Amino acid sequence: MQNALPGKVVIVTGASSGIGLETARAFAQRGAIVVPASRRSNPPCDVTKDEDVQRLVSSTVAQHGRIDILVNNAGIGMRAAVADAPMSDVRYLMEVNFFGALRCIQAVLPVMKQQRTGQIVNVGSVLSLLATPRQSAYCASKFALRALTDALRLEVARDGIDVILIMPGYTDTPFFDNMYRYGGPPRITSLRGQHPAKVAAAIVRACERRQREVVLTFYGRLGTFMKRFFPRLLDWALIRTHHQV
Numbered sequence: 001m002q003n004a005l006p007g008k009v010v011i012v013t014g015a016s017s018g019i020g021l022e023t024a025r026a027f028a029q030r031g032a033i034v035v036p037a038s039r040r041s042n043p044p045c046d047v048t049k050d051e052d053v054q055r056l057v058s059s060t061v062a063q064h065g066r067i068d069i070l071v072n073n074a075g076i077g078m079r080a081a082v083a084d085a086p087m088s089d090v091r092y093l094m095e096v097n098f099f100g101a102l103r104c105i106q107a108v109l110p111v112m113k114q115q116r117t118g119q120i121v122n123v124g125s126v127l128s129l130l131a132t133p134r135q136s137a138y139c140a141s142k143f144a145l146r147a148l149t150d151a152l153r154l155e156v157a158r159d160g161i162d163v164i165l166i167m168p169g170y171t172d173t174p175f176f177d178n179m180y181r182y183g184g185p186p187r188i189t190s191l192r193g194q195h196p197a198k199v200a201a202a203i204v205r206a207c208e209r210r211q212r213e214v215v216l217t218f219y220g221r222l223g224t225f226m227k228r229f230f231p232r233l234l235d236w237a238l239i240r241t242h243h244q245v
């Protein structure tokens with residue numbers, strides 16, 4: 001059955017930029033009430049801080065009476081070889097990309113369980129399914145997010161809560177300018193990637209259609225197909241690219 005969005009209360013983390021900003025717009029266009037949550041939101045919400053996330057959830061419930069959808073989108077990137085990735089930066093990346101999502105999930109679950117309805121959307125990546133050179137920490141955070149998503153889906157299956165994983169491929173956002181970088185250019189190609197509005201549309205559609213998982217972009221789908229059926233060929237292609245940039 002189609003899930004209608006008008007009037008739904010939707011928290012979007014990382015809504016100040018890129019995919020999160022477009023997602024907040026797309027939900028608002030469907031008549032949803034959007035609560036943006038990022039460090040640049042007013043009030044600020046840093047997903048690495050327990051008190052910020054608790055305040056986000058309690059103020060949303062106080063103001064709107066419920067939380068229908070949580071989109072865990074806040075995230076940062078890192079380009080560094082395993083040998084060079086500073087441990088403190090890897091820890092912080094995990095704190096945002098994995099623990100930040102977990103923190104938000106733990107905060108909204110009691111509300112959604114009491115309502116006996118809700119949707120949790122985690123923004124993973126094609127790199128939730130395959131790992132690329134110089135992105136080990138980022139890939140690890142997105143693999144971990146996929147595992148969390150899969151386990152949670154089973155745990156809340158009888159609570160009326162949908163758990164959805166969106167796995168975008170290369171998307172044109174400030175992500176690449178914001179990422180931690182130790183050697184090499186921010187982008188490994190001169191192409192700009194898909195517009196973030198495409199990811200936003202996929203997130204909205206996944207909520208409406210109660211989809212389980214979505215992989216985005218042609219190359220994203222090609223990569224996951226190759227990882228599954230031709231893993232050595234994919235390794236060869238990735239090693240070749242790695243040594244060209």
Ligand SMILES: NC(=O)c1ccc[n+]([C@@H]2O[C@H](COP(=O)([O-])OP(=O)(O)OC[C@H]3O[C@@H](n4cnc5c(N)ncnc54)[C@H](OP(=O)(O)O)[C@@H]3O)[C@@H](O)[C@H]2O)c1
Nearest residue numbers: 014016017018019038039040046047074075125171173175
């Ligand atoms: N761009 C791509 O090619 C691509 C591909 C696959 C998946 N993704 C994923 O898509 C998501 C969004 O990325 P994007 O491409 O839209 O990048 P972006 O434009 O850099 O946006 C990242 C967002 O995360 C927020 N954020 C960062 N640290 C935060 C923190 N500690 N607390 C709260 N919010 C925080 C930022 O807001 P503030 O600075 O205001 O806090 C910003 O709104 C990420 O999870 C990323 O891994 C991106």
